[in-house]
Amino acid sequence: MYFAVLVILLHCPSLKAQDDVFTINKVELTGPSQKVKNGMSIELTCIVDVSKSTSFQMQHTFLFYKDDSLLHNTTSEQNRTRYKISPARFADSGNYKCIVEANMKTKSSNDLVVRIEGLCQPKLTALKREVTEGEFVTLRCEVPEEKPPFIFLFKKISSNQQSQEKRKQELKENFASVEFPVEERDRILRFQCVAQVISVVGSETSEASNMTIVTVVEPFSHPKLTSKSPWNVTEGDRIDIACETILARAYEIEILIQKDKRILNSTRGQNSVTYSAVATVEHNGNYTCKVELRSVSKTTSMNIVVSELFAKPILTPSLTDLDENESLSLWCHINGSPKANFSIVKRPPENGILLKTSSNFTIQAQVNDTGSYVCRAEIKGIIKESNPVQITVYAPVSEPVLSVANSSMEMVLGETLLLRCQSMFGTPPINYTLFRGNRLIDTITVFNNTYAEFRDRQTKLNSLREYRCEASNRHSHANKSSYKMNITVIAPVMNISFGSFPHGEVEDGGDINFLCVVGEGSLPINFTIFKQNEQTPLFYESKMETRVVWQKKSLSKQDAGKYFCEASNRALVTKRSDLLIVKVVLASWQKGFIALFVLAVIAIAASGFWWCWRKKEKGKHPSMEMSGSTAVTNSTSEKLPSGPNHYTEFYPGSGYIEDHENPVKPTDDNKGPDHESAEVEYTEVEVSTPDPYTDSGENRHSRIEGSPDAT
Numbered sequence: 001m002y003f004a005v006l007v008i009l010l011h012c013p014s015l016k017a018q019d020d021v022f023t024i025n026k027v028e029l030t031g032p033s034q035k036v037k038n039g040m041s042i043e044l045t046c047i048v049d050v051s052k053s054t055s056f057q058m059q060h061t062f063l064f065y066k067d068d069s070l071l072h073n074t075t076s077e078q079n080r081t082r083y084k085i086s087p088a089r090f091a092d093s094g095n096y097k098c099i100v101e102a103n104m105k106t107k108s109s110n111d112l113v114v115r116i117e118g119l120c121q122p123k124l125t126a127l128k129r130e131v132t133e134g135e136f137v138t139l140r141c142e143v144p145e146e147k148p149p150f151i152f153l154f155k156k157i158s159s160n161q162q163s164q165e166k167r168k169q170e171l172k173e174n175f176a177s178v179e180f181p182v183e184e185r186d187r188i189l190r191f192q193c194v195a196q197v198i199s200v201v202g203s204e205t206s207e208a209s210n211m212t213i214v215t216v217v218e219p220f221s222h223p224k225l226t227s228k229s230p231w232n233v234t235e236g237d238r239i240d241i242a243c244e245t246i247l248a249r250a251y252e253i254e255i256l257i258q259k260d261k262r263i264l265n266s267t268r269g270q271n272s273v274t275y276s277a278v279a280t281v282e283h284n285g286n287y288t289c290k291v292e293l294r295s296v297s298k299t300t301s302m303n304i305v306v307s308e309l310f311a312k313p314i315l316t317p318s319l320t321d322l323d324e325n326e327s328l329s330l331w332c333h334i335n336g337s338p339k340a341n342f343s344i345v346k347r348p349p350e351n352g353i354l355l356k357t358s359s360n361f362t363i364q365a366q367v368n369d370t371g372s373y374v375c376r377a378e379i380k381g382i383i384k385e386s387n388p389v390q391i392t393v394y395a396p397v398s399e400p401v402l403s404v405a406n407s408s409m410e411m412v413l414g415e416t417l418l419l420r421c422q423s424m425f426g427t428p429p430i431n432y433t434l435f436r437g438n439r440l441i442d443t444i445t446v447f448n449n450t451y452a453e454f455r456d457r458q459t460k461l462n463s464l465r466e467y468r469c470e471a472s473n474r475h476s477h478a479n480k481s482s483y484k485m486n487i488t489v490i491a492p493v494m495n496i497s498f499g500s501f502p503h504g505e506v507e508d509g510g511d512i513n514f515l516c517v518v519g520e521g522s523l524p525i526n527f528t529i530f531k532q533n534e535q536t537p538l539f540y541e542s543k544m545e546t547r548v549v550w551q552k553k554s555l556s557k558q559d560a561g562k563y564f565c566e567a568s569n570r571a572l573v574t575k576r577s578d579l580l581i582v583k584v585v586l587a588s589w590q591k592g593f594i595a596l597f598v599l600a601v602i603a604i605a606a607s608g609f610w611w612c613w614r615k616k617e618k619g620k621h622p623s624m625e626m627s628g629s630t631a632v633t634n635s636t637s638e639k640l641p642s643g644p645n646h647y648t649e650f651y652p653g654s655g656y657i658e659d660h661e662n663p664v665k666p667t668d669d670n671k672g673p674d675h676e677s678a679e680v681e682y683t684e685v686e687v688s689t690p691d692p693y694t695d696s697g698e699n700r701h702s703r704i705e706g707s708p709d710a711t
Helices: 002-019 588-618 621-626 630-642 655-661 675-687 696-706
Strands: 022-030 042-052 060-066 069-076 080-085 094-102 105-108 112-114 123-126 130-132 136-142 150-157 163-170 175-181 188-199 202-205 212-217 224-227 238-244 254-259 262-268 272-278 285-293 296-304 314-317 321-323 327-333 341-347 353-356 360-364 371-379 382-385 389-394 401-404 410-412 416-422 430-436 439-446 452-457 466-472 488-490 494-501 505-507 512-520 525-531 539-543 547-552 561-568 580-585
Touching (some): 022 094, 042 060, 042 094, 060 080, 069 080, 123 188, 123 212, 136 150, 136 188, 163 175, 224 285, 224 296, 238 254, 238 296, 254 272, 262 272, 314 371, 314 389, 327 341, 327 389, 416 430, 416 466, 430 452, 439 452, 452 466, 494 580, 512 525, 512 561, 539 547
Parallel strands (some): 130 212, 321 389, 505 580
Antiparallel strands (some): 022 042, 042 080, 060 069, 060 094, 094 105, 094 112, 123 136, 136 175, 150 163, 150 188, 188 202, 188 212, 224 238, 238 272, 254 262, 254 285, 314 327, 341 353, 341 371, 371 389, 401 416, 416 452, 430 439, 430 466, 525 539, 525 561, 561 580
C-alpha cells in the first residue's frame, strides 16, 4: 500500500508538466499601412497566437525591433501589446518586427515597413541682429527632433533682392553653422535655411525655416570729392582737390586720392585728405577718392580737364646715324612759335646733361656723343620736354680677325668647323659675313662688342678650304676683310682590309708577308698589326701610303693564331680589320723524315714478322725429311746446286744442315699402299720449299720433272 502511494506522489509532477505544454503558432505585427506625415503618431501592435494543453496563464515577452536594433521590450500575460511613437519623425522610417519569447520558446513576426513623409521645419538663428559693413553674420540652422546626416542650405537675400547661397553637410549633428560677409551697400539682410536628409529609405527636404533679419550699420559714409580749381583749368593754374567722409564711430580708416593707378596722397585715422599741384597736360584725367576699413571700401570719382598752354617742343636732328668727325646739328622749336626758354639735354643719365641753353646745337660728332637727346621748353613756369631722339655716331670697323674656335687648323671630313670673326674696333651693330672661297656661307649681325660665330660642315674632301670674313657697320667707309685662312680637311680611314702571303698555312720555320690596305683616308696613315689577345703590337709604321707590307720570319707553332690590323690618321678614328687566321704546318723535310721513319718502322715490323714465321716453318721440316729414303735424299742433294731456287739463296746458314742435325723419326700412322711414292713426293716438296719472290707451283713442277727418280 505504501508503495502505491509513493508511486502516485512521484507521478504527480509529471502530470503537472503535461498540463503546461504549449506552442507558439504565429506572431503578427500591425501598424500604419500608408505613409505617415511627419509629426503624427504611430501605434504598432504585436499579437501572438499560442496553443496550450490546458487553460493556464503564461508570461509573454514582447521585443520590438527597428532595422534589427532593439527599440522596446515588455512582459505581459496578454496575447498582445502596443508600442507608440509620438511624434513620428523621418528618422523613424524603417523595417520593424516583433519577437515573442515564452518559456524558452521564441517566434518572430514578418517585417513591417514604416515610412514617414517630410521633415520638421528647421530653426534658424543669427548670432547678431546688427552688424557693421565688413563684418560677418554667423547663422545656425537646427532640426532638433531629427537625426543626421543632413545637408543644410543657407540663403542670404540682400536689399536689392540679390541672393547668395551656401551649402554645408553635417554627418554627426542635427545643426550646422555658416558665416556670410557683409558687403558694401548691404543694409537689411534676410536669411533662411532648408534641411535635406538622404538615407536608404529615401530622401526628404524640409520646409524653409523662419526668416531671420539682420540690420547693417555703415562705419562711414561715401566719400565726397571736391575741387577748388576753376572749371576751365589751364596749364599753370593750381589744382586743389579735397576728399572727406563721415564716420559712425572712431574707426581707424584709411583715405587716399589716386589718379589712374598712381596714389597722389593718403592719410590714416583722419576723415579727410587733400592734393595740390600746378596744372599741366599730364594732370588731365580721372581722380578717385577711396576710403577703406578692413574689407569695406567706398569710392568717389571726378574728372579734371587741363587746357594746354603751349604744345610739346619738337627736336629735329641733321642726322641720326653719322660717321665719326661728321657735323651734327640739333634744332628745337614749338608749333606756333611762342616765346619760350629752350635747352638741349643729352641722356643718360636719367635727368640728362645740359648741353646748351638755346634752341640749336652743333658739334663735330665723336663716338661718345652717341645717346638720346631731348629739348626742353619753359613758359610761365611750365616745362615741357620733346620726344627723345636717338643719335648714333659710328666709328669704322677695324680689320676683322678670323680664328678657329678650337685653335686647330685641321678638321675631320663630315664634322662641323667653328669659326669666329671679330673686329676689335667699330660701332655696333656690325655685320659679319663668312666666305669659303668666293661662296658666301652666312651673315651674322652683332649688336655688342663681341664676335660672330659661324658653323660650316665639310661634306666633300675636295671642297675649297680657303676661308675669310668681312665686317661692316653703318659707317660710310668700305667693308674690311680678314686675311685668308686655309683649313686642312682630314678624311678618316675607311674600308680597311688585311691579308697575307702565303694565305692560311705557313710551313714551320717559313716566312709570311702581311698586307694591310686602307680604301680611303688622309695621309699619313698609322698602321699597327696585332696578334689577338696580345696588348703589345707586333708591328707599327706611319706611312704616306694607303698600304703597308710586313714580313714575319721563321714562324713556329707558337706563332699560329689570329691576327688583325688597325689603321688611323690625324682624324683620330681607328679602324680595325677582320681577323686573319694563320696556321703553322710541318716543313717538307720534316714530312719526309717522318715518312722515312714510319717506313722504317713498318719494314722492321715486317721483317720481325717474317722471321717469326720462318722459324715456325723450320720447326716442322726435320721430321718430314727423315721419313724419306737415303737414295732419294742423296739424289736430290746432288741436283740442288744447279737449280735456281737453291735453299741457301734465301736463308743464310743452310737450314738443310740444321734439319739433319735434328732428325725426327716419322710415325707409322701414314703408311699405306702408296707410302713409297708419297715419301718421294713429300721429300721433293720439302726440298723445293717456295721462294717468297717466285711462283711456288712452277718451281715444284720443274723439280719433279728434272728428278731422275721421278715416277
